[in-house]
Amino acid sequence: MAKLYQRKMNKAEILSFFTILRDDNPHPTTELIYSTPFELLVAVLLSAQATDKGVNKATVPMFKVANTPEAIAALGVDGIKNYIKTIGLFNTKAENLYKTCQILIEKFNSVIPENRADLESLPGVGRKTANVILNTAFKQPTMAVDTHIFRVGNRTGLAPGKDVLEVEQELLKRIPKDFMLDAHHWLILLGRYICVARSPKCAACLVYNECQFKDKTA
Numbered sequence: 001m002a003k004l005y006q007r008k009m010n011k012a013e014i015l016s017f018f019t020i021l022r023d024d025n026p027h028p029t030t031e032l033i034y035s036t037p038f039e040l041l042v043a044v045l046l047s048a049q050a051t052d053k054g055v056n057k058a059t060v061p062m063f064k065v066a067n068t069p070e071a072i073a074a075l076g077v078d079g080i081k082n083y084i085k086t087i088g089l090f091n092t093k094a095e096n097l098y099k100t101c102q103i104l105i106e107k108f109n110s111v112i113p114e115n116r117a118d119l120e121s122l123p124g125v126g127r128k129t130a131n132v133i134l135n136t137a138f139k140q141p142t143m144a145v146d147t148h149i150f151r152v153g154n155r156t157g158l159a160p161g162k163d164v165l166e167v168e169q170e171l172l173k174r175i176p177k178d179f180m181l182d183a184h185h186w187l188i189l190l191g192r193y194i195c196v197a198r199s200p201k202c203a204a205c206l207v208y209n210e211c212q213f214k215d216k217t218a
């Protein structure tokens with residue numbers, strides 16, 4: 001991948017970058033609607049190649065009827081499909097969700113595990129999903145790199161890397177401790193609404209001065 005940034009952001013720029021994002025939005029959070037770690041796990045499991053809004057449309061009615069591993073398992077795969085059929089890849093996601101609920105009941109006493117290895121043992125839960133759960137539900141300083149964060153990390157010179165794992169490791173290394181817990185959400189929101197894939201809105205960007213993207217627009 002060609003280098004998109006002039007140079008890596010330095011420590012002072014990184015500090016300023018996150019201070020600005022924090023001042024603008026002191027309590028950032030996910031746009032997925034959830035009220036328990038289990039609901040968050042379900043929402044994140046369903047969110048691959050879907051928008052948060054699309055996921056919420058399906059999960060809000062489903063959670064009214066079923067929001068525990070037992071209740072969702074009781075819906076059966078077809079019952080789950082009925083709730084989530086508006087979401088992409090719903091057939092596979094319904095199967096994974098059903099199996100995940102069964103494993104949670106049988107192996108984890110219906111409690112969401114708070115460690116990566118156990119989370120990643122659940123069907124449909126990969127490194128990114130585990131990172132979101134650990135960070136958002138359990139307040140661990142992990143970094144789930146999605147397409148938005150990957151783009152922002154590479155464009156700005158904050159945490160360049162050839163793949164998501166490299167960007168994740170760079171972010172963990174370079175983000176100051178005080179910002180680590182919320183950094184995931186600030187970066188996603190920046191990428192989703194301002195530093196968008198085509199024609200980033202640089203003129204409206206709060207971190208314009210810190211960003212090292214070669215092709216910043218005025």
Ligand code: SF4
Pocket residue numbers: 155156194195196200201202203205206207208211212213216217
């Ligand atoms: S200045 Fe432009 S390229 Fe840099 S972070 Fe902001 S929107 Fe993205």
